[in-house]
Amino acid sequence: MVSIEGLTKSYGDHVVLDDIALDVYPGEVVALIGPSGAGKSTLLRCINYLETPSSGTISITGEPVAAVPSKPTKAELLAVRRRTGMVFQGFHLFPHLSVLRNVTLAQELVLGRKPQEAREVALKLLDRVGLAAKADAKPMQCSGGQQQRIAIARALALDPVVMLFDEPTSALDPEVGQEVLAVMRELADQGTTMIVVTHAMGFARKVADQVAVLAHGAIVEQSHPDELFTRPQHAVTRRFLEAVAEQ
Numbered sequence: 001m002v003s004i005e006g007l008t009k010s011y012g013d014h015v016v017l018d019d020i021a022l023d024v025y026p027g028e029v030v031a032l033i034g035p036s037g038a039g040k041s042t043l044l045r046c047i048n049y050l051e052t053p054s055s056g057t058i059s060i061t062g063e064p065v066a067a068v069p070s071k072p073t074k075a076e077l078l079a080v081r082r083r084t085g086m087v088f089q090g091f092h093l094f095p096h097l098s099v100l101r102n103v104t105l106a107q108e109l110v111l112g113r114k115p116q117e118a119r120e121v122a123l124k125l126l127d128r129v130g131l132a133a134k135a136d137a138k139p140m141q142c143s144g145g146q147q148q149r150i151a152i153a154r155a156l157a158l159d160p161v162v163m164l165f166d167e168p169t170s171a172l173d174p175e176v177g178q179e180v181l182a183v184m185r186e187l188a189d190q191g192t193t194m195i196v197v198t199h200a201m202g203f204a205r206k207v208a209d210q211v212a213v214l215a216h217g218a219i220v221e222q223s224h225p226d227e228l229f230t231r232p233q234h235a236v237t238r239r240f241l242e243a244v245a246e247q
């Protein structure tokens with residue numbers, strides 16, 4: 001379980017996250033939606049310590065990520081990286097390494113897996129995301145959607161407690177984005193715990209167990225998608241949903 005309490009993040013005087021509380025239970029998919037600049041990416045990046053929170057606690061399976069606001073130690077960072085799998089908007093793959101090596105590298109570095117075991121795990125996961133045939137290719141020989149699926153396989157390879165997705169389809173053409181969303185949907189069906197920052201409202205509506213709306217650094221509304229999309233309570237949610245419907 002991921003449990004966030006009293007999380008704040010400021011850059012100088014600029015408060016970007018203000019007293020965030022969020023619980024994500026095992027197997028749950030939480031979609032984070034809201035206007036641009038609301039703090040969605042920052043929240044995700046605080047969970048895996050790409051950003052150091054200013055105050056509050058984040059615990060993953062009961063263990064605090066680190067004692068905030070102090071900078072995490074190297075050991076704490078490693079522990080967080082083991083427990084969270086991050087998928088970014090850009091894919092951040094190593095272009096000079098094969099697809100297979102992109103998926104084995106972190107397993108060896110972060111988990112200390114032996115090369116043979118890492119290879120077996122990587123091949124299984126590449127198969128799971130439909131890319132077994134691309135194992136020996138270089139990322140540049142793959143489409144954007146395929147590269148994002150490689151990034152998903154790489155994140156899954158660390159057996160994370162929670163997968164964090166930061167707008168995983170927004171750099172992709174809509175139809176290619178659908179390939180990626182289909183893989184994410186399968187992961188959700190298989191019980192993967194996920195926090196997903198997304199502008200893909202169809203995904204949030206059909207796949208998420210909870211949708212949280214962020215505005216000006218605060219969660220203004222949070223509920224099951226059936227409730228949120230049909231009876232939005234907060235004016236920000238209503239405005240946001242109207243705006244995305246017009247796009």
Ligand SMILES: Nc1ncnc2c1ncn2[C@@H]1O[C@H](COP(=O)(O)OP(=O)(O)OP(=O)(O)O)[C@@H](O)[C@H]1O
Nearest residue numbers: 011014016034035036037038039040041042043214
């Ligand atoms: N490193 C930083 N230094 C200063 N301000 C930052 C930094 N990172 C983010 N911000 C500010 O924090 C606010 C929230 O940004 P964030 O990227 O989390 O929003 P978002 O909801 O993910 O937006 P979008 O949907 O456009 O990606 C913005 O006002 C942004 O300018």
